[in-house]
Structures are given as C-alpha cells and as structure tokens.
Amino acid sequence: MLDTPTPAVPFRLTSLAHGGGCGCKLAPAVLRELLAEQPASAGFTRLLVGTETGDDAAVYQLNDDTCLIATTDFFMPMVDDPYVFGRIAATNAISDVYAMGGTPLLALAILGMPLGRLEPAIVREILKGGASIAAEAGIPVAGGHSIDAPEPIYGLAVIGTARPDEIRRNSTARAGDVLILTKPLGVGIYSAAFKKEKLPPAAYDEMVAAMTTLNRIGNALGREAAVHAVTDVTGFGILGHGLEVARGSGLGLEIEAAALPVLTEARALAQAGFVTGASHRNWASYGEGVRLPEGMAEAERHLLTDPQTSGGLLVAVAPEAAERVLSEIRAAGFPRAARIGRAVAGAPAVTVV
Incomplete structure (x- = not known):
C-alpha cells in the first residue's frame, strides 16, 4: 500500500513552496531566541495572555464580562488542491481562538501570492476554501491584506471573545x-x-478530514470548570506543545506512547522514512527537556515530534471528570480522542512511558 502513488495532477501547488503547513514554523529554540529581548508586557494590566508562555492567542480583558482574543496564523501549501489548502489554513487559524476557550467573531485574510506564476482562478479557490471554513465557524472573512510573494502564503487573523473565567491557558495544568x-x-x-x-x-x-475539522469543542471546554488547561498541537508536535504546558505550569507531564492516537498509515510511513525536516528541528530544539524510553525506535520518536497542521487540542482535566469530558469530546465529533497521560508534580519536563 505504501507504494501507491497519489493520483497525478496537472499542476502541483506544493511545488512552489519550500515547506508546507505548520512544518514551516520556526523551531522552538529559534523562536525563544528571537523573542528574548522583546519588551515586557507587564505594564499592560488588561493583557491577560501575551508571549510569556507561548500560548495560542493573545487575550485582552475589555471589561468585567468580556475578553478579546486575537491571533494570526498562515503558511505555505501542503496540498495541491487550492480550495482544500484554503480550508486547511483557515481551520488552523481559527483553532487558536477555540484553544483559548473562546468564540470566534470575524477573520481577516492574509495572502501572499507569486504574481505571474499562479492563475487568478487558483487564488480565488484558495480564498473560497478559507471562506467556506469561516462560514462553518459562523464568522465572516471581513477583509485582509495581500502582497506579491515568492511563495504562496495564506492564512487568517482571527478575533474572538470569551468571559474571563472561560479563558483556558496552556500554563494552568495541575498535578494529577x-x-x-x-x-x-x-x-x-x-x-x-x-x-x-x-x-x-x-x-x-x-x-484532509483531520485538518479541516474545526476545534470548536474548545469553546465548550472553556465553560467546563474541571478543564484546567488547553492548547492546540501544531508545528512543535505533541512533545513540544506538551513541554510548553509543563514549563508554563511548573510541573511534569507523563505521556503514554502506546495511548497516543495516530493516523492509520503514520507508523508505517515513518518507518519507511517519510518524515519532515521540522521533525528533526523540533527534537534538536527541545530534546533536552524530554525523557524517552530506552531503546525507543527513531520512527516512534518522529511520531512525537511530528509537526501537526490544524492538529487536535491537548486538554488537562481533573481526574474525576476525565471520562465524562472524554465522552463529551468524542460525541462532539472527535471519535479518536484519547487519554494520553497525566500531569505530575516535579521539574518541568515531558517523560514518555
């Protein structure tokens, strides 16, 4: 089955990009270095979430009842169908609002296209795909900005809201x-x-089905008192985003490798050598904060560092409510959702068992 080629297409959109999806993200270590000397946001008392913990979106409290959630996300194509590319990029961008426990309100398009190399009809399909996902989320794409770029780039800036007590950070997990x-x-x-x-x-x-499923369950999780922390798993892989939770929360995470849900062919493809450069960069960036089982195969490690585009939510929930919350997540359209580990007291690190 691994030798079955993808059907040929007359033009490969991915051929215009050196990378694709969230695999284009800068490595975590590079990002930390770039942000190291940015001005502190401590003086802005209404800014509840900034860059300090690498969370999914910024959160600004407008009044006692309402917080504004703001995010942006864009990347190069990882599929050749322009309409599908637009849908994937939009789903990924809107996910950041859901990951904070919020409700999206509107989006602005971010578009960079190599003029003269792409027909206008292809660009229209990208925009149409993004608008279709925004419509599924119940929001308009109300404007945006476009430039001539050497590679095709598309994404959204998204605005949402939530009550202050519904905001879910990546830095508030609790031991147990x-x-x-x-x-x-x-x-x-x-x-x-x-x-x-x-x-x-x-x-x-x-x-494609995984990448175009909106993480709208995040909005419901924000209203669940037993849910203590949420983040979406994207370009840094489950280990990288798990490590952000551990460091932000000041505790350890234990992840059960055998419990992780994976796409049907992922293990076989990884064993056959189909991995991204971002997977290698991820491990080089944060491997010192991770403990792996002795003798773990490299292909298995690549499942843990694999960059996800429009990936799922990593949820930290009180143990007494875990089964109920898991059942609700599955019933909401995430049948592969699974318990994958626990948060423990100790030094901030991720231990794979």
Missing part, C-alpha cells in the same frame, strides 16, 4: 490532571509522503 488529545497525530508524516507522491488516496482523505 489527566491529559486528553482530541485528534490523531501523523499529519506531518502524511504530508512528507504526499510531497513524494507516495501517500495512498485513502490516507490523503484521512489527512
């Missing part, structure tokens, strides 16, 4: 919390196989 992951891992591995025309059609459909 159960960890739940709402979507399976392996999107980066699938995209690596896709670029080499080795991804089976059924696996392609599985990948």
Whole structure:
C-alpha cells in the first residue's frame, strides 16, 4: 500500500513552496531566541495572555464580562488542491481562538501570492476554501491584506471573545490532571509522503478530514470548570506543545506512547522514512527537556515530534471528570480522542512511558 502513488495532477501547488503547513514554523529554540529581548508586557494590566508562555492567542480583558482574543496564523501549501489548502489554513487559524476557550467573531485574510506564476482562478479557490471554513465557524472573512510573494502564503487573523473565567491557558495544568488529545497525530508524516507522491488516496482523505475539522469543542471546554488547561498541537508536535504546558505550569507531564492516537498509515510511513525536516528541528530544539524510553525506535520518536497542521487540542482535566469530558469530546465529533497521560508534580519536563 505504501507504494501507491497519489493520483497525478496537472499542476502541483506544493511545488512552489519550500515547506508546507505548520512544518514551516520556526523551531522552538529559534523562536525563544528571537523573542528574548522583546519588551515586557507587564505594564499592560488588561493583557491577560501575551508571549510569556507561548500560548495560542493573545487575550485582552475589555471589561468585567468580556475578553478579546486575537491571533494570526498562515503558511505555505501542503496540498495541491487550492480550495482544500484554503480550508486547511483557515481551520488552523481559527483553532487558536477555540484553544483559548473562546468564540470566534470575524477573520481577516492574509495572502501572499507569486504574481505571474499562479492563475487568478487558483487564488480565488484558495480564498473560497478559507471562506467556506469561516462560514462553518459562523464568522465572516471581513477583509485582509495581500502582497506579491515568492511563495504562496495564506492564512487568517482571527478575533474572538470569551468571559474571563472561560479563558483556558496552556500554563494552568495541575498535578494529577489527566491529559486528553482530541485528534490523531501523523499529519506531518502524511504530508512528507504526499510531497513524494507516495501517500495512498485513502490516507490523503484521512489527512484532509483531520485538518479541516474545526476545534470548536474548545469553546465548550472553556465553560467546563474541571478543564484546567488547553492548547492546540501544531508545528512543535505533541512533545513540544506538551513541554510548553509543563514549563508554563511548573510541573511534569507523563505521556503514554502506546495511548497516543495516530493516523492509520503514520507508523508505517515513518518507518519507511517519510518524515519532515521540522521533525528533526523540533527534537534538536527541545530534546533536552524530554525523557524517552530506552531503546525507543527513531520512527516512534518522529511520531512525537511530528509537526501537526490544524492538529487536535491537548486538554488537562481533573481526574474525576476525565471520562465524562472524554465522552463529551468524542460525541462532539472527535471519535479518536484519547487519554494520553497525566500531569505530575516535579521539574518541568515531558517523560514518555
């Protein structure tokens, strides 16, 4: 099955980009270095969430009842269908508002296109795909900005709201919390196989379905008192985003490798060598904060560092409510959601067991 090529297309949108999806993100260590000397936001008392913990969006408290959530996310294509690319990029951008426990209100488009290399009809399809996902989320794409760029880039800036008590950070997990992951891992591995025309059609459909499922359950999780922390798992992989939770919360995370949900062909493809450069960069950036089981195969480690595009939510929930919350997540359209570990007292690190 691994030798089945993706059906040929007359023009590969991905051929215009050196990377794709959230695999384009700067490595965590590089990002920390770039942000190290940025002005502190401590003087802005209404800014509840800034850059301090690498959270999913900024949060500004407007009054006693309302917080404004602001985020932006954009990247280069990881699929060749322009409409599908637009849908994936929009789903990924809107996810940041859901990850904070918020309700999206509106979006602005971010568009960079290589003029003269793409027909206007292709660009229109990208925009149409993004607008279709925004409509599913119940929001308009109310404007935006476009530039001539050497590679195709598309995404959204998204504004949302939430009550102050509904905001869910990535830095507020508690010792004893159960960890739940709402979507399976392996999107980066699938995209690596896709670029080499080795991804089976059924696996392609599985990948697109995962990446275009809105994380709207995050809004409900923000209203659940037993849910203590939430983040979405994107370009840094489950280990990188888990490590952000651990460091922000000042405790350790234990992740059960065997419990992680993965896309159907992800293990076989990783064993066949289909991994992204971002997976290697991720491990080089934060490997010192992770403890792996002795003798873990490299392919298994790549599942843990695999960059996800429009990935699932990592949820820290009180143990007595874990099964109920997990059932509610599955019933909301995330059948592969699973308990994957727990938060423990101790030095900030991720231990894979």
